[in-house]
Amino acid sequence: MSADGASIRDEHGLIETYFRPLAVAPGAFRLTDDAAAYTPPAGSDLVLTKDGIAEAIHFLPGEAAETIARKALRVNLSDLAAKGARPVGYLVLLGLGEDWTEEWIAGFAAGLAADQAEYGATLYGGDTIRSNGLLVSITAFGIVATGTMVRRSRARPGDRVFVTGTIGDGALGLLAARDDERVRGLSDEARAHLLDRYRLPRPRVELAPVLSQYATAALDVSDGLAGDLDKLCAASGVSARIAVEDVPLSPAARQAVDADPGLAMLCLCGGDDYEIVCTVPPDRARDFRVSAGSAGTPVAEIGVIEDGGSEATFLDARGRPVHFGERSFSHVRSTYSPD
Numbered sequence: 001m002s003a004d005g006a007s008i009r010d011e012h013g014l015i016e017t018y019f020r021p022l023a024v025a026p027g028a029f030r031l032t033d034d035a036a037a038y039t040p041p042a043g044s045d046l047v048l049t050k051d052g053i054a055e056a057i058h059f060l061p062g063e064a065a066e067t068i069a070r071k072a073l074r075v076n077l078s079d080l081a082a083k084g085a086r087p088v089g090y091l092v093l094l095g096l097g098e099d100w101t102e103e104w105i106a107g108f109a110a111g112l113a114a115d116q117a118e119y120g121a122t123l124y125g126g127d128t129i130r131s132n133g134l135l136v137s138i139t140a141f142g143i144v145a146t147g148t149m150v151r152r153s154r155a156r157p158g159d160r161v162f163v164t165g166t167i168g169d170g171a172l173g174l175l176a177a178r179d180d181e182r183v184r185g186l187s188d189e190a191r192a193h194l195l196d197r198y199r200l201p202r203p204r205v206e207l208a209p210v211l212s213q214y215a216t217a218a219l220d221v222s223d224g225l226a227g228d229l230d231k232l233c234a235a236s237g238v239s240a241r242i243a244v245e246d247v248p249l250s251p252a253a254r255q256a257v258d259a260d261p262g263l264a265m266l267c268l269c270g271g272d273d274y275e276i277v278c279t280v281p282p283d284r285a286r287d288f289r290v291s292a293g294s295a296g297t298p299v300a301e302i303g304v305i306e307d308g309g310s311e312a313t314f315l316d317a318r319g320r321p322v323h324f325g326e327r328s329f330s331h332v333r334s335t336y337s338p339d
Helices: 011-022 026-031 065-082 102-119 169-177 188-199 205-214 225-236 251-259 263-269 282-294
Strands: 044-054 086-096 122-130 135-145 160-164 217-221 239-243 275-280 299-306 313-315
Touching: 011 026, 011 102, 011 122, 026 122, 044 065, 065 086, 065 102, 065 135, 065 205, 065 217, 065 275, 086 102, 086 205, 102 122, 135 205, 160 282, 169 188, 169 251, 169 263, 188 251, 205 275, 205 282, 217 225, 225 239, 225 263, 225 275, 251 263, 275 282, 282 299
Parallel strands: 086 122, 239 313
Antiparallel strands: 044 135, 086 135, 160 275, 160 299, 217 275, 239 299
């Protein structure tokens, strides 16, 4: 991004008015150059991630600009947190359709500003382009102590499997946003909770240093617990045994599942949770729980890593394997159709 003060209807005017105030780091050069610079502190590794969200794929048409901006940034911060990294900065590509307005841009920039203040990541640059539909692509970066990034590939048999927060709220929140009949009977409080969790993920940034200290493997739960845990198992060359009864559900999700037991599978496979699933050696599990609690992050032990194949086995309350249709959400195959 670069600009020298132009009409608000062009890219340079947008940068000057709405995005330059977000670029406060010295290496961002107030967005007056073609690139930014960042030097990690001595003894640190740079961790980079990139995630994008597109209208009708990752958020519903008509969603508030501020909410879209915050979700786009937070899904990237969630990836950094799962690697044990402290967020530092980000680059943003904003694809705008023909109908964009200055009011919408102002809301989008306000959303980024709010989350910069909350999570400590600063805008370092990016681009705006014309596109057929609204899209936001963010590249975020953070730092960890050298050699301590938490990989997917280091889980070992005997490790305990933990998950943060609650699972299923994001997928159920999408149903609520679409006024799906399966969640129409929920209380107003439950619907509000699920909608909030779907629209505004809570990246577990505060847990990052704890993961770096205790976890052998981790990733964020963006495409569904079952499918994402499969990815971890495949990368580590292990399997996992998970007790479905131990997977934490919020009171709102529990209310939904009690009313329609078929929604239990959606909770496990639906995605949009942006919680973290991780593995911890058994002799460190207790200390991990204590440290996570001290960091303000609830964690639940849901299973154990085992030798074997690359797919996790989920067991019901009677110890019987649970069989899934689709084990994870696919951003390539799926869209949020209005019906």
